Amino acid sequence: MKQSLFVTGTDTDVGKTVLSALLCAALDGIYWKPIQTGASEGTDRQTVKRWANLPDERTIPERYLFEPPVSPHLAARQSGTTIELSQIQLPPHPETTLIVEGAGGVLVPVNETELMIDLMQQLNLPVIAAARSALGTINHTLLTVGALRGRGLDVKAVVMLGDKNEENERAVEHYGNVRVAGRVPRLESINREALLAAYRSHFDRSLFE
Numbered sequence: 001m002k003q004s005l006f007v008t009g010t011d012t013d014v015g016k017t018v019l020s021a022l023l024c025a026a027l028d029g030i031y032w033k034p035i036q037t038g039a040s041e042g043t044d045r046q047t048v049k050r051w052a053n054l055p056d057e058r059t060i061p062e063r064y065l066f067e068p069p070v071s072p073h074l075a076a077r078q079s080g081t082t083i084e085l086s087q088i089q090l091p092p093h094p095e096t097t098l099i100v101e102g103a104g105g106v107l108v109p110v111n112e113t114e115l116m117i118d119l120m121q122q123l124n125l126p127v128i129a130a131a132r133s134a135l136g137t138i139n140h141t142l143l144t145v146g147a148l149r150g151r152g153l154d155v156k157a158v159v160m161l162g163d164k165n166e167e168n169e170r171a172v173e174h175y176g177n178v179r180v181a182g183r184v185p186r187l188e189s190i191n192r193e194a195l196l197a198a199y200r201s202h203f204d205r206s207l208f209e
């Protein structure tokens, strides 16, 4: 069976959706974002469909979808509901790579007692962590990797987004004991061809295929 992946990040807006679109295009994957907030500004599912040029059937509808662009616990509360992790099960995906995108970073609350990392632990997929390549990334990335490993999760790789910064990559690998297995350079226009070109030029493909 093909290996599915959970794409998390060191922060919101760090490039998880860009990376998910790239992985869907490169690995012929199916995209799923179980918890989406900020739907009033568009959903990541729509964005991935556009960027990776995926047909409808290559994305799976969200399990929880909220309009306000706030943390999941708050978006749910404002909508008069509660996110129940027991209601989020991995969809069937025979012979296909599922690319699952989290909301925000690993310690984002999803309800009054649980965090995004609890969902990750429940789904138990190998994790790819999206991180900025720029200053500040060492601290954020090491904190993220440490939290994931503390829950026994398999951190398959870190992928950096932005201009190449060799020292930051080296430091994350050295202090985090983790592979930086790819980088998505700043793309002028995000589309399937550009994402596939980035994958071919800037990723250790042996880790993903």
Ligand SMILES: Nc1ncnc2c1ncn2[C@@H]1O[C@H](COP(=O)(O)OP(=O)(O)OP(=O)(O)O)[C@@H](O)[C@H]1O
Residues within 6 Å of the ligand: 009, 011, 012, 013, 014, 015, 016, 017, 018, 019, 044, 102, 103, 104, 161, 162, 184, 185, 186, 187, 188, 190
């Ligand atoms: N390599 C890149 N080249 C060009 N633009 C990028 C790149 N990485 C990120 N961006 C831009 O940064 C913004 C945030 O990226 P993205 O939506 O992938 O973040 P995210 O981590 O998925 O955020 P969220 O937490 O809301 O899901 C997007 O508007 C995207 O266009």
Ligand SMILES: [Mg+2]
Residues within 6 Å of the ligand: 016, 017, 044, 101
């Ligand atoms: Mg996103």
